[in-house]
Amino acid sequence: xxxxxxxxxxxxxxxxxxxxxxxxxxxxxxxxxxxxxxxxxxxxxxxxxxxxxxxxxxxxxxxxxxxxxxxxxxxxxxxxxxxxxxxxxxxxxxxxxxxxxxxxxxxxxxxxxxxxxxxxxxxxxxxxxxxxxxxxxxxxxxxxxxxxxxxxxxxxxxxxxxxxxxxxxxxxxxxxxxxxxxxxxxxxxxxxxxxxxxxxxxxxxxxxxxxxxxxxxxxxxxxxxxxxxxxxxxxxxxxxxxxxxxxxxxxxxxxxxxxxxxxxxxxxxxxxxxxxxxxxxxxxxxxxxxxxxxxxxxxxxxxxxxxxxxxxxxxxxxxxxxx
Amino acid sequence: xxxxxxxxxxxxxxxxxxxxxxxxxxxxxxxxxxxxxxxxxxxxxxxxxxxxxxxxxxxxxxxxxxxxxxxxxxxxxxxxxxxxxxxxxxxxxxxxxxxxxxxxxxxxxxxxxxxxxxxxxxxxxxxxxxxxxxxxxxxxxxxxxxxxxxxxxxxxxxxxxxxxxxxxxxxxxxxxxxxxxxxxxxxxxxxxxxxxxxxxxxxxxxxxxxxxxxxxxxxxxxxxxxxxxxxxxxxxxxxxxxxxxxxxxxxxxxxxxxxxxxxxxxxxxxxxxxxxxxxxxxxxxxxxxxx
Ligand SMILES: [Zn+2]
Numbered sequence: 228x229x230x231x232x233x234x235x236x237x238x239x240x241x242x243x244x245x246x247x248x249x250x251x252x253x254x255x256x257x258x259x260x261x262x263x264x265x266x267x268x269x270x271x272x273x274x275x276x277x278x279x280x281x282x283x284x285x286x287x288x289x290x291x292x293x294x295x296x297x298x299x300x301x302x303x304x305x306x307x308x309x310x311x312x313x314x315x316x317x318x319x320x321x322x323x324x325x326x327x328x329x330x331x332x333x334x335x336x337x338x339x340x341x342x343x344x345x346x347x348x349x350x351x352x353x354x355x356x357x358x359x360x361x362x363x364x365x366x367x368x369x370x371x372x373x374x375x376x377x378x379x380x381x382x383x384x385x386x387x388x389x390x391x392x393x394x395x396x397x398x399x400x401x402x403x404x405x406x407x408x409x410x411x412x413x414x415x416x417x418x419x420x421x422x423x424x425x426x427x428x429x430x431x432x433x434x435x436x437x438x439x440x441x442x443x444x445x446x447x448x449x450x451x452x453x454x455x456x457x458x459x460x461x462x463x464x465x466x467x468x469x470x471x472x473x474x475x476x477x478x479x480x481x482x483x484x485x486x487x488x489x490x491x492x493x494x495x496x497x498x499x500x501x502x503x504x505x506x507x508x509x510x511x512x513x514x515x516x517x518x519x520x521x522x523x524x525x526x527x528x529x530x531x532x533x534x535x536x537x538x539x540x541x542x543x544x545x546x547x548x549x550x
Numbered sequence: 551x552x553x554x555x556x557x558x559x560x561x562x563x564x565x566x567x568x569x570x571x572x573x574x575x576x577x578x579x580x581x582x583x584x585x586x587x588x589x590x591x592x593x594x595x596x597x598x599x600x601x602x603x604x605x606x607x608x609x610x611x612x613x614x615x616x617x618x619x620x621x622x623x624x625x626x627x628x629x630x631x632x633x634x635x636x637x638x639x640x641x642x643x644x645x646x647x648x649x650x651x652x653x654x655x656x657x658x659x660x661x662x663x664x665x666x667x668x669x670x671x672x673x674x675x676x677x678x679x680x681x682x683x684x685x686x687x688x689x690x691x692x693x694x695x696x697x698x699x700x701x702x703x704x705x706x707x708x709x710x711x712x713x714x715x716x717x718x719x720x721x722x723x724x725x726x727x728x729x730x731x732x733x734x735x736x737x738x739x740x741x742x743x744x745x746x747x748x749x750x751x752x753x754x755x756x757x758x759x760x761x762x763x764x765x766x767x768x769x770x771x772x773x774x775x776x777x778x779x780x781x782x783x784x785x786x787x788x789x790x791x792x793x794x795x796x797x798x799x800x801x802x803x804x805x806x807x808x809x810x811x812x813x814x815x816x817x818x819x820x821x822x823x824x825x826x827x828x829x830x831x832x833x834x835x836x837x838x839x840x841x
Contacts, residue, residue: 388763390783390791395801398811400762400782404736408768411737412744427720427729428763428782435733449720449729459722473725474641483640485726535737536698538730539691540640543632 233276234495240269273494280444282470285477286452288444288496289423290386292349295501297324297339297382297422303505304512305330305337313364317397320361322353322385323433325368330380331513336372338365338433339382342423355424356389359402362432366406373415378516381419381433386451388429403432410435411535412528416519418512420490421445422497437531438515439485441477442504443492447485448475484537585609587777601818610755610775610818615664615681618714622677622822628668631676632699636660637692637724646723650685657683661692662717665700667709671826672836676704679714682756689760690721694731697765701738701749710748710829715766718784719759732764739768748832750825753803753812758784767811771828773821774803774812 251258305328313319325338343349419436425447456465493500587609602611620626662684720728751769755778781801
């Protein structure tokens with residue numbers, strides 16, 4: 228049984244307990260012993276399942292329809308969100324939502340990739356796959372944030388940047404590149420959180436930040452495991468194996484320094500108890516913002532530069548440095 | 551459906567195949583080269599004399615990074631920098647070190663980019679040249695570090711930076727660390743830009759993926775060789791995704807010029823002269839000595 232099959236089993240058990248409780252109430256029967264027994268079984272299953280979550284299970288959870296999306300986080304965490312649209316050049320990309328809001332009483336700019344909550348919305352939002360004008364909208368709002376000294380709060384949730392003729396015609400590469408450069412020196416604090424899928428350059432375009440966080444079951448990778456397996460092993464069927472070697476889970480990314488912290492999810496995933504996840508995310512954002520606000524701009528930018536400057540794994544023979 | 555097709559994603563880089571120097575068909579004698587553009591056969595010697603450009607159809611054929619550096623710098627003299635950095639295996643990816651070593655042996659290069667300092671029309675410049683023979687010019691830790699150091703050195707020495715790009719994208723075997731090189735190089739180039747030092751890009755065939763989505767698109771001036779393939783997603787990946795053939799010339803240098811992402815297309819024979827003029831227009835002053 229795969230971990231997610233076990234999840235289904237857990238769901239069934241939960242329903243069983245609930246209906247048993249209703250039944251006992253209606254019939255005036257004392258079934259508390261039976262219910263307790265089932266509860267214990269449920270707890271054991273959950274713990275066991277949590278421990279056995281493998282990289283591939285997390286890929287599945289990160290992509291799960293019904294996983295909380297950016298708009299839900301915004302709704303819970305921020306006050307008075309006003310959505311702002313468009314890149315002022317081409318159009319408005321619906322895969323990215325952005326705007327101004329209050330976080331803990333402080334005006335901030337918030338931008339995130341929005342996957343659909345249902346099929347209709349998914350299609351309307353291109354499944355969270357961002358077009359060049361989406362990155363340009365995000366950059367416009369970030370520059371605006373810089374101008375008005377507002378911190379920038381970002382949410383990443385994308386399978387990857389949109390791949391297609393229109394994206395190429397409008398300069399997908401240029402749009403992402405520009406974001407990377409401008410974000411690296413934007414004179415205001417930036418916090419980015421990977422909520423679900425952190426798909427490659429499409430994610431990085433919203434993730435050059437002072438602090439990068441990730442949800443426990445989210446992933447962040449150079450490519451989808453399917454794509455990776457196709458390229459390196461010519462077999463998309465080896466995606467599970469790819470997921471393992473690619474180091475795309477929150478724990479792996481923390482170890483590599485790609486993320487600075489992990490937001491814990493309830494057993495079974497963020498969708499099981501949305502509010503607890505929103506609350507944890509809100510607390511982390513508030514604390515981090517307070518922490519970052521204590522730094523001067525120069526200090527902030529130097530730390531951000533060094534954060535990304537440090538990535539790389541190489542050795543060097545000093546003696547022959549310049550030949 | 552969208553999801554499924556998207557999984558066959560865009561950052562192409564295998565590195566399995568070293569690009570052949572020039573396709574030699576069986577019926578073509580050793581001394582000759584058949585132009586992949588027009589099919590005409592020429593004496594290899596003549597094609598080389600013409601900078602590997604076809605005299606008939608102007609096809610710009612593959613040229614090594616060593617050759618580019620030699621052609622670009624005055625008297626073919628230059629100093630290689632950061633030449634002894636070589637990659638570790640950040641993800642402990644099975645077989646990666648062996649693969650890199652095999653490429654080093656085969657190509658004589660230590661990695662997919664070479665950084666050099668020298669004079670162009672007697673003006674000092676830092677130049678980086680990517681080489682698609684080395685794991686398809688993919689960007690991993692070493693490429694990222696060398697480009698970053700070049701940008702940082704340009705700031706310290708107040709020198710212009712010129713990068714010739716050629717890349718299939720990210721170095722898959724380095725996973726997320728490869729992705730981070732996009733942010734790292736872009737940040738370094740941001741500093742170069744803040745210092746108002748000139749940064750010129752010369753796009754060569756092919757430039758795609760993570761390199762296109764980072765430093766290749768950040769030049770103050772972006773030049774391209776004719777006919778180069780330039781894009782974010784590779785054409786095959788796009789075709790698989792949209793289940794449709796791409797129009798002729800899609801993602802060519804000429805297409806990118808039309809779409810507004812390339813400043814000018816410059817023939818190889820004119821490249822040194824053009825770069826020299828640009829350097830002069832950006833405050834370059836001829837000096838007497840190399841270095
Ligand atoms: Zn020809």
